[in-house]
Amino acid sequence: MANNKNNGQTSAPTVKKRSQLQEMWRRLKKNKPAVVGMCIIIAIALMAIFAPYVTPYDYAKQDLKATFIKPCAEHIMGTDNFGRDIYTRIVYGARISLAIGLVSVTIGCLVGGSLGAIAAYYGGKVDNGIMRTLDVINSIPSLLLAISLSASLGTGLGNAMMAVGFSSIPTYARIVRASVMSVKGEEYVEAAISLGASTKRVILRHIIPNCLAPLIVQTSMRVAGAIITAASLSFIGLGVQPPTPEWGSMLSTGRQYIRTHWHMIIFPGLAIMVTVTSLNLFGDGVRDALDPRLKQ
Amino acid sequence: MSAYLEVKDLKKYFKTPRGMLHAVDGLNFSIEKGHTLGVVGESGCGKSTLGRTIIGLLDATGGQVIFEGKDITNADKAERMELRKKMQIIFQDPFSSLNPRMTVSEAIAEGLIIHKVCKTKQELDQRVSELMDTVGLAERFTMSYPHELDGGRRQRIGIARALALNPGFVVCDEPVSALDVSIQAQILNLMQDLQEEKGLTYMFITHDLSVVKHISNNILVMYLGQLVETCESDELFEHTLHPYTKALLSAIPTTDIDNRKQRILMQGELSSPINPAPGCRFAPRCRYAEERCKMENPVIEEVLPGHFVACHRVREINDMQ
Amino acid sequence: MSLLDIKNLHVHYITDDGTVKAVNGIDLTLEEGETLGLVGETGAGKTTTALSIMRLIPDPPGKIVDGQIFFKGQDLSTLGTIAMRKIRGDQIAMIFQDPMTALNPVIPVGDQIAEVVKLHTDGISMADAVKRAADMLEIVGIDSGRMGEYPHQFSGGMKQRVVIAIALACNPELLIADEPTTALDVTIQAQVLELMNGLKQKFNTAMIMITHDLGVVAEICDKVAIMYAGSIVESGSLRQIFKDTRHPYTKGLFASIPDLNHKIHRLTPIDGLMPDPANLPEGCAFSPRCPHATDICHKEAPEKIEVEPGHIVCCHLFRKGGEE
Numbered sequence: 001m002a003n004n005k006n007n008g009q010t011s012a013p014t015v016k017k018r019s020q021l022q023e024m025w026r027r028l029k030k031n032k033p034a035v036v037g038m039c040i041i042i043a044i045a046l047m048a049i050f051a052p053y054v055t056p057y058d059y060a061k062q063d064l065k066a067t068f069i070k071p072c073a074e075h076i077m078g079t080d081n082f083g084r085d086i087y088t089r090i091v092y093g094a095r096i097s098l099a100i101g102l103v104s105v106t107i108g109c110l111v112g113g114s115l116g117a118i119a120a121y122y123g124g125k126v127d128n129g130i131m132r133t134l135d136v137i138n139s140i141p142s143l144l145l146a147i148s149l150s151a152s153l154g155t156g157l158g159n160a161m162m163a164v165g166f167s168s169i170p171t172y173a174r175i176v177r178a179s180v181m182s183v184k185g186e187e188y189v190e191a192a193i194s195l196g197a198s199t200k201r202v203i204l205r206h207i208i209p210n211c212l213a214p215l216i217v218q219t220s221m222r223v224a225g226a227i228i229t230a231a232s233l234s235f236i237g238l239g240v241q242p243p244t245p246e247w248g249s250m251l252s253t254g255r256q257y258i259r260t261h262w263h264m265i266i267f268p269g270l271a272i273m274v275t276v277t278s279l280n281l282f283g284d285g286v287r288d289a290l291d292p293r294l295k296q
Numbered sequence: 297m298s299a300y301l302e303v304k305d306l307k308k309y310f311k312t313p314r315g316m317l318h319a320v321d322g323l324n325f326s327i328e329k330g331h332t333l334g335v336v337g338e339s340g341c342g343k344s345t346l347g348r349t350i351i352g353l354l355d356a357t358g359g360q361v362i363f364e365g366k367d368i369t370n371a372d373k374a375e376r377m378e379l380r381k382k383m384q385i386i387f388q389d390p391f392s393s394l395n396p397r398m399t400v401s402e403a404i405a406e407g408l409i410i411h412k413v414c415k416t417k418q419e420l421d422q423r424v425s426e427l428m429d430t431v432g433l434a435e436r437f438t439m440s441y442p443h444e445l446d447g448g449r450r451q452r453i454g455i456a457r458a459l460a461l462n463p464g465f466v467v468c469d470e471p472v473s474a475l476d477v478s479i480q481a482q483i484l485n486l487m488q489d490l491q492e493e494k495g496l497t498y499m500f501i502t503h504d505l506s507v508v509k510h511i512s513n514n515i516l517v518m519y520l521g522q523l524v525e526t527c528e529s530d531e532l533f534e535h536t537l538h539p540y541t542k543a544l545l546s547a548i549p550t551t552d553i554d555n556r557k558q559r560i561l562m563q564g565e566l567s568s569p570i571n572p573a574p575g576c577r578f579a580p581r582c583r584y585a586e587e588r589c590k591m592e593n594p595v596i597e598e599v600l601p602g603h604f605v606a607c608h609r610v611r612e613i614n615d616m617q
Numbered sequence: 618m619s620l621l622d623i624k625n626l627h628v629h630y631i632t633d634d635g636t637v638k639a640v641n642g643i644d645l646t647l648e649e650g651e652t653l654g655l656v657g658e659t660g661a662g663k664t665t666t667a668l669s670i671m672r673l674i675p676d677p678p679g680k681i682v683d684g685q686i687f688f689k690g691q692d693l694s695t696l697g698t699i700a701m702r703k704i705r706g707d708q709i710a711m712i713f714q715d716p717m718t719a720l721n722p723v724i725p726v727g728d729q730i731a732e733v734v735k736l737h738t739d740g741i742s743m744a745d746a747v748k749r750a751a752d753m754l755e756i757v758g759i760d761s762g763r764m765g766e767y768p769h770q771f772s773g774g775m776k777q778r779v780v781i782a783i784a785l786a787c788n789p790e791l792l793i794a795d796e797p798t799t800a801l802d803v804t805i806q807a808q809v810l811e812l813m814n815g816l817k818q819k820f821n822t823a824m825i826m827i828t829h830d831l832g833v834v835a836e837i838c839d840k841v842a843i844m845y846a847g848s849i850v851e852s853g854s855l856r857q858i859f860k861d862t863r864h865p866y867t868k869g870l871f872a873s874i875p876d877l878n879h880k881i882h883r884l885t886p887i888d889g890l891m892p893d894p895a896n897l898p899e900g901c902a903f904s905p906r907c908p909h910a911t912d913i914c915h916k917e918a919p920e921k922i923e924v925e926p927g928h929i930v931c932c933h934l935f936r937k938g939g940e941e
Contacts, residue, residue, distance in 0.1 A: 030633070187393035191457065194353055195407040196380035205406075209397040338802040446890060447659070476658035477829060481873035481886030488883065503802060510875035510884070533877065547807035549832030551874065553859050561811060562804050565772045 027289040034285020037278035044275055048094035055088040060243045068261050078263040081253065086263065089245035090271050096246045097275065100161050100230040101223040107165030109219055112172025117211075119173065120180035121203070131177070134170040142167035146229050150238040160239040164229045168222055175218050179211040186210075213290040221283035224276040231272055247272050299326035299362075300497055301350070301465060306359035308342070308349045315571040319345040321521035322359070324596070327514070329464070332491065332498040334512030334529065336505055336544070340566050342521040343501045344388075347467040350499070351383040352376055363465070381411060384458035388470035390450035394442040400453055401438045404428065407460040427456040432486060448479035452486070459490065468500045472507060484511060505548055509533060517541050520569050520577040523596060527603035537605045537614055540578045576608065584609050618690050620823050621647040621670070621791060626684035628665050628674060628847075635895045639665040641847040641902075642684070644921070647840075649790065652817060652824040654834035654855075656870075657844035660891050663827045666844075667793045669694075670825075671711055672701050688791070707737035710784035714796040716776035720768040726779045727751065727764025730786050737787045753782040756819075757812060774805035778812065788820060795827045810836050831874060835859060843867050846892055846902035853928035863930045865907045901933065909934055 028034055047054055063083035071078045077086040119130040137145070149163035183189065189206050197205070231248030233239035240246040247268045254265035308320040319342040327333045337343045348354045350361050352371065360369045368379055387393035394403055401424045407413075414420040425435060431452040442450055451471060458466055468487070472480040488511065490496060502508050508515055509529055516526040517540065525538040536542050546560045562581045576582070579589040588608050596606045599616070607613075628640040640662045647653050657663045668674045670686055672693060686693040688709065693701065713719045721729060730750035735741060741749075751761035757778040768776055777797060784792055794813070798806040814837055817824055826838055834841055835855065842852040843866065851864035862868050869887035889906040892898055898905050904914040914933050922935045 187387045187389055188395040190348075190353060191385070191387060191393055191454075192395075192406065194351060194380065194385050195457070195461070196377050196410050197406070198410075201410065205398075206395050210395065338804060448890065476891075477831075477870060477873045478658060478887040479890070481875075481884040484875070485884055485886060505803075506875045506877045509877060509880075530880070543804060545877075547803040548877065549806075549810070549830065549836045550877065551831045551835050551859060551871065552878065553835050553855060555878075559807060559811070561808060565774055565805060566802075 024286075024289045028285050031285040031288060033281045034288075037281030037285065040274060040278040041282060044094050044278075045098060047091050048098055051091045051095060055085070055091050057085040057088045059084065059088045059092040059245050068257070068264075070261075071263055077267045078261075080250075080264050081257065081261075086250075086267050089250060090247070090267055093245040093247045093250065093268065093271065094275070096157065096240055096244065097227045097230065097272075100157070100164060101227045101279075103161045104163075104165035104226045104230070105168065105219055105222050107162065108168030108172050108222065109215065111165075112169035113176045113215060115169070116173035116176030116178075117180050117203075117207075120177040120184065121207075127177075130173070134173050137167075138170035143229055143232060146233055147236070147238060150233050155238055155241055157240050157244070160230055160233050163233065164226045167229070168226065171222070172215075172218065175214050176211060179214050180207055183207050183210045217283065217287040217290055220286045221280065224279035224283070227272065227276060227279070300329040300331075300364065301499075302326040302360075302362040303350065304360040304362065306346070306349065306361065307357045308345050308354060309357045312570060317570045318342075318521045318572055319569060320349060321569075321572075323518075323521075323523055325516055325523070325526060327465075327497055327499065329497055330491070330495050331513040332500055332511055334508035334515040335499060335501045335518060336503065336508050336515060337518035338503060338544075338566055340520075340569065341518045342569065343518050344469055346518070347385065347469050347499060347501050351385055351465075351467055352379060353385070377411075381407075381461040382463050383465045383467070384461065384463040385467040385469060386451075386454050386458045386471045389474055390447045390454060391442075391474075393454050394450055396442055399439050399441055400428070400433065400445075403442070403453055404456045404460055407457065411461060413461070423460070427460055430459070430490070431456045446479075447475050448482060451475060451479075451483055455483075455486065455490070459494075462494070463496070465497045465499070468498055470502050471500075473502065473504060480507075487511070505545060517544070520566065520572065522577055523604070523606055524578065525603075525605045527600070531600070531603055535600060535603065535614075537599055537603065537610050538607050539582050539584055539613065576606075584613055619646045619687075620649045620651075620689060621645065621825075622685075622687040623666075623670070624685045624687070626666065626669060626686065627682045628662070628669050629680055629682050630678045631680060632678050637895045638897060639679075639847055639894055640669065641897075643842075643844070643847075643849045645842060645849070645852075647791070647823050647825065649823055650817075650821045651840060652826060652838045654838035654841045655825055655827045655844060656829065656831060656834055656841060658829055658891060660846075660894060661844040662847040662894075663844055664795055665847075667711065667795055667825065667827055670791075670793060671705055671709060672696070673705075673711075703737075706733055706789075707787045708789055709791045709793065710787070710789040712777075712780050712784050712792065712794040712797045715800050716773055716780050717800070719780050720776060722768050725765045725767055726771070727754070727761075729779070730754070730783050733783055733786050749786065750782075753786050754779070756785075756816070757782045774801055774809060777801060777805075777809055781809075781813065781816070785816060785820060785822070788822075790823060792817075792822050792824045793827070794824060796829070797826075798833060799828070799830070806833075813837060831859075831870065843870070846897060847894060848902060848931060849929075850903065850931045851929065853925075857925065857928040861925075861928070863924055863928070863935065864932050865909050865934070866903050869906075901931075 061084065066079055066083040067081055069075050069079040075085050075087065077090065079085055115130050119127040145167040146163040149166060150159055153159040153162065184207065189202060192202050192206050230239055234246045234248030235252045239248060242249060250268035251265055254268065257264050303323055303325050306320055306323045310317040310319055323346065335343045335346065345354065349356050356369050360367050371379060404424050404427050405420055408420055408423060414423055428435065433449060433452050433456065437445065472483050475483060484507065491498060500508060500511055512529045514526065515529050515532045517524045517538065519540050525532065525541045536545055543560045543562045546558065564581050567580055575590040575592060576594050579585040582589065594606045594608045596604050599605045599610055623643060623645040625642050625644060626640055627642055630637040630639055643666060655663050655666065665674065669681055670693065674681065681694050684694065727747065727750045730753050731746040734746040734749045735743065751764055754761045754764060759775060759778055771779060798809050801809060810833065826834065828834060838855055841855055841858040842849045843864065845866050851858065851867050858867065862871060872885040873887065875884060887906050892902055892905065900915045900917050901919050904910040907914065919931050919933045921929050921931050923929050924935055
């Protein structure tokens with residue numbers, strides 16, 4: 001504290017930053033599993049972004065002379081039934097999986113979050129209408145919902161994202177509604193109103209910033225779920241269509257050869273497992289770092 | 297002569313699943329400019345609702361609030377915006393009354409920004425640092441967040457925020473009850489200094505009679521949404537007339553171990569303010585209650601000059617003519 | 618032998634951000650049937666002291682780093698978990714500040730009392746335990762017909778009565794009450810204090826009353842200990858503390874309270890704030906706020922000085938040879 005006094009005005013912005021993000025970062029850093037998870041996710045994301053530079057082959061190029069090669073120096077994860085390099089396909093598959101994860105979560109977060117916020121802020125009939133409708137959606141298991149949506153919308157990457165995103169809307173709506181309701185009753189909101197703050201200002205400056213924490217936590221946890229749901233869709237043939245490499249559809253193909261060519265199913269399986277586990281570890285860490293009950 | 301703030305037959309009811317909750321039920325009083333009115337009562341007596349209704353955080357169910365000679369009960373948006381500058385509130389809980397994601401300076405500056413008081417950023421910073429100085433907050437806390445500060449300092453932020461727009465009238469809703477004794481005294485002194493300096497008018501809501509005696513010119517005692525007794529502060533302590541006020545006074549633990557008061561223990565607890573039965577609301581706990589008290593609501597009477605009491609038997613109980 | 622004898626108790630909370638010295642070498646004795654008022658502001662270490670006696674300090678981060686707590690001659694600080702569990706609730710009971718959260722909301726109050734009785738009385742039948750629970754409710758002034766009701770059906774004051782009934786159900790020899798009336802309205806507080814005063818005499822229970830309210834202390838206590846930043850700065854009988862106040866902090870506390878009987882224009886608060894217990898000042902912890910502080914106060918921790926029989930002050934002003 002003594003330092004701040006001496007530094008005066010110039011240090012002001014850094015002081016502010018430290019209290020918010022760095023505080024969380026400091027706590028997150030102490031959580032070893034979360035840091036490991038985060039590093040793995042970053043590595044996967046980097047590989048996905050720079051896929052052409054880290055892969056030796058074309059993901060769609062078939063080489064029927066070189067099918068079912070076991071992992072070796074040339075093909076570190078072997079090749080599949082069409083002679084395509086599995087490592088290359090997994091790296092490109094990461095692009096799809098991460099994209100599905102992020103886009104679908106964003107859809108769920110924006111739509112669900114807004115609905116939840118509207119329900120909580122206006123209350124009464126609006127609240128009842130929105131929440132009961134979402135209850136109906138929520139009563140259908142999310143995978144089943146995604147399957148039926150994909151089936152009706154048609155297959156493809158975009159529709160898979162939509163389907164997965166849509167099924168997460170009720171969860172987001174609930175979380176946001178609960179936190180808006182509790183923040184709405186806080187005295188600082190009343191204080192802002194008594195100062196003459198407009199509804200817009202109250203929502204933007206006071207309610208939203210204090211509702212972000214549970215939303216961030218949910219989002220970081222939800223990406224993993226979305227990846228699994230998307231993989232499941234592709235596994236049963238409703239998601240991304242070949243030849244686009246997708247972990248779920250790779251598993252599905254590999255399943256036919258599980259007795260003879262283990263590598264076709266092990267590597268995409270591992271890819272899903274590692275990604276999902278890392279995301280969950282990271283999500284757990286974020287939750288612990290943001291949870292006000294663990295503060296102090 | 298018109299008072300600075302006048303409240304006429306003010307009512308605030310809330311709809312609950314079990315019926316109408318009469319939080320404030322027909323209150324009449326006025327406050328002179330520069331004075332402090334202490335509003336005393338137990339939790340659930342409607343004192344916080346009263347404060348919020350007066351400054352327009354809640355809409356009144358009935359009655360009038362007259363401020364500076366104008367009826368402001370149904371002020372429109374523009375009028376209300378002007379009133380926000382003149383009437384402010386200081387909250388009880390120094391923890392929940394500050395937005396945890398706003399720095400000290402952001403919290404204090406909020407009113408100034410909303411009402412576009414300052415033209416430049418420099419002017420705003422200047423004004424904020426003046427306010428921090430006024431309430432005794434060191435400059436090094438400008439960029440601190442509320443959770444980094446203790447209760448006393450947080451309450452100072454709350455005061456600075458309320459005073460930023462130079463209001464004339466401030467509702468103080470239990471501003472010191474959540475603080476430690478030594479800090480409580482610091483804040484009370486600060487509030488008194490500010491009142492003298494700026495000529496503020498306070499409505500000081502509290503359950504603590506010793507605090508209210510210390511700071512108020514006039515005191516209003518509330519019970520279940522209604523006025524029980526009101527008069528000048530010293531008068532109330534010298535000639536306590538209403539049985540409820542008497543019991544309330546005797547219940548305060550005193551540090552004077554040689555002069556123990558005769559304690560008047562009240563029976564039972566506050567009854568529900570939902571759909572209250574006719575008759576005096578204090579009757580179920582009053583040891584003087586008779587048939588009449590349970591049938592009709594007592595009228596407020598000026599029993600002594602400037603001393604108003606709502607009790608059927610006030611003269612009998614106090615041996616007065 | 619005293620009922621309770623605390624010797625040189627030190628409790629620290631060890632966290633990543635540093636060690637919080639919550640209690641720093643306090644000594645306390647309590648005889649049977651006595652009531653001690655433990656007074657101090659937020660963060661003075663009152664509750665930590667109480668939790669140490671109950672051995673309920675959350676560990677980690679809390680740790681009793683030094684000192685002994687003798688209860689009837691037995692050192693509680695080294696007692697095993699199971700032996701301690703037998704004492705807790707049976708011989709030492711505790712009442713917490715918030716009656717709203719101290720009761721289990723899904724169990725009827727009668728059953729909650731009976732459960733404690735059953736737990737600590739060997740071979741008692743459920744029927745007898747229930748009967749005892751009914752008696753206890755009557756003792757604290759609740760109609761035993763309400764035994765089957767749930768906590769939410771009781772008001773705040775009534776809940777605190779139930780909590781007291783649970784605490785006294787096994788006739789403990791020591792009752793620790795942590796701000797039992799702070800959450801209540803004055804009129805209800807008066808009722809509860811009256812009840813506690815009566816019960817204390819009836820059961821001859823020794824009590825430690827933790828509070829920040831000197832008025833409450835005056836109502837109910839025989840002895841007083843004033844805590845500041847984890848140390849007891851002054852202790853003695855009620856009269857010694859209230860009528861012959863010595864320590865500057867205690868004086869400051871009294872001056873901070875608005876008095877109903879005398880009208881003063883301004884209060885005289887203690888300047889400054891409580892020190893951060895993770896970073897206590899050198900010497901006397903109160904020295905930065907003390908109007909009488911001299912050089913030695915900022916350097917050396919003061920020793921305990923008995924200014925008159927039973928009246929102990931921890932302040933350099935009262936050193937032998939020094940002037941008052």
